[in-house]
Amino acid sequence: MVSGERIRNFVYELYGALPRQGPGSTGSTRRALSRIPPLGAGSRVLDLGCGRGAQTFDLARYTAAEIVALDIHPPYVADLNARAAARGLAGRVRAEVGDMLRPAFPPASFDCIWSEGAIYNAGFERGLAAWRPLLKPGGHVAVTELCWLRSDPPAECAAFFADEYPDMRAVPECLAGVERAGYEVVGHFVLPRSVWEEFYAALEREIPAFTARHPGDRDALEVARISELEIAVFRRCAGSYGYVFFIMRRR
Ligand code: SAH
Numbered sequence: 001m002v003s004g005e006r007i008r009n010f011v012y013e014l015y016g017a018l019p020r021q022g023p024g025s026t027g028s029t030r031r032a033l034s035r036i037p038p039l040g041a042g043s044r045v046l047d048l049g050c051g052r053g054a055q056t057f058d059l060a061r062y063t064a065a066e067i068v069a070l071d072i073h074p075p076y077v078a079d080l081n082a083r084a085a086a087r088g089l090a091g092r093v094r095a096e097v098g099d100m101l102r103p104a105f106p107p108a109s110f111d112c113i114w115s116e117g118a119i120y121n122a123g124f125e126r127g128l129a130a131w132r133p134l135l136k137p138g139g140h141v142a143v144t145e146l147c148w149l150r151s152d153p154p155a156e157c158a159a160f161f162a163d164e165y166p167d168m169r170a171v172p173e174c175l176a177g178v179e180r181a182g183y184e185v186v187g188h189f190v191l192p193r194s195v196w197e198e199f200y201a202a203l204e205r206e207i208p209a210f211t212a213r214h215p216g217d218r219d220a221l222e223v224a225r226i227s228e229l230e231i232a233v234f235r236r237c238a239g240s241y242g243y244v245f246f247i248m249r250r251r
Contacts, residue, residue: 003219010223012073014203014210021051021076022117023199023243024144028191029058029116035187035247036112036140039063043111046070046134048100048127049118053080053093059114060084060093068110069095070103101130108136115143117243123167124174128181128248135250141183147171147244149190157237160229171244183248191243200231 015021039045041064047056050069053076059067071077080095098104100115101122113135119127124145131141148170153161161168169177171188178185207224214220 006219007223010210010214010220012075014206014223014227016052016073016075017206017210018199018202019052020054020117020199020202022144023191023196024055024116025191025195025198026058028144028189028195028245029055030062031189032142032245032247033059033062036142036249039065039112041065044068044109045112045114046103046105046110046131048103048113048115048131049121050076050080050095051118052076053083053095055114055116056080056093056095057083057087057089060089065092065111067093068105069093070098070100071095072097072099100127103131103134105134107133108139110134111136111139113139113141113143115141117144119143119145120165120167124169125177125181128178128183132182132250137250139250140186140247141250142245142247144191144243144245145174146241147174148240149242150240153240154237157233157240160233161241164226164230168241174244174246178246178248182251184251186247186249188244188246191245193238193242195243196234196238200234203227204231 043065045059045065045067047069050056050071053069056069069080074097077095077097084090084093113131146168148168175185211224
């Protein structure tokens with residue numbers, strides 16, 4: 001196995017042990033849901049980059065929609081389907097393996113597309129443009145995206161993201177991207193710091209067990225090191241960047 005693939009597998013192992021695979025919360029999901037018309041019985045939602053499904057189960061709880069959840073990592077999909085069955089939701093929640101950039105669904109087949117902490121894999125504007133045909137006219141999209149919140153981040157923070165997420169943009173640039181991709185902006189809000197602290201607390205609890213499972217493995221240690229650096233950067237540079245929920249409507 002080449003190192004890139006080993007690293008990716010270690011990332012999946014570490015983050016797959018957490019309740020969420022990225023910063024997010026039930027409160028934020030509900031706040032975004034409150035900005036779109038109710039998703040009643042018979043409506044359909046596509047949850048892209050669903051991970052183990054934290055937000056998928058919130059969507060199932062707070063809407064009556066049928067939900068299709070998609071992720072490229074088969075173990076997450078299997079886990080989500082098993083938990084949906086255990087909760088008696090198998091008739092309404094279904095997870096599938098697939099690529100968010102090549103979603104194999106008929107045109108205009110969803111009322112809403114959801115994606116928390118995942119659209120960066122496609123690229124913000126590229127993802128939005130690729131997903132637009134799947135929506136019924138007037139359908140909604142809600143996504144979270146990492147954004148610069150200040151134009152003068154500390155040097156350490158700028159250097160970290162130059163490596164880790166060079167495509168990160170400021171909120172106004174994302175809003176312009178939403179329009180260019182064929183949507184009107186319904187609203188946007190910044191996820192509170194507490195959401196990050198909860199996510200990082202879970203990650204910090206998990207890292208020692210993860211490194212203990214892979215003693216002396218350089219790739220595993222590198223994954224742990226980057227995660228710890230990410231947490232340190234966040235604590236020292238809080239306010240310079242954050243996750244922004246964007247809610248939009250297909251034009
Ligand atoms: N929405 C979840 C997971 C976020 S992590 C949460 O907030 O907890 C990002 C997820 O995107 C991972 O589960 C990863 O497997 C998935 N992913 C990455 N590239 C993808 C792609 N091309 N298509 C679909 N899913 C992808």
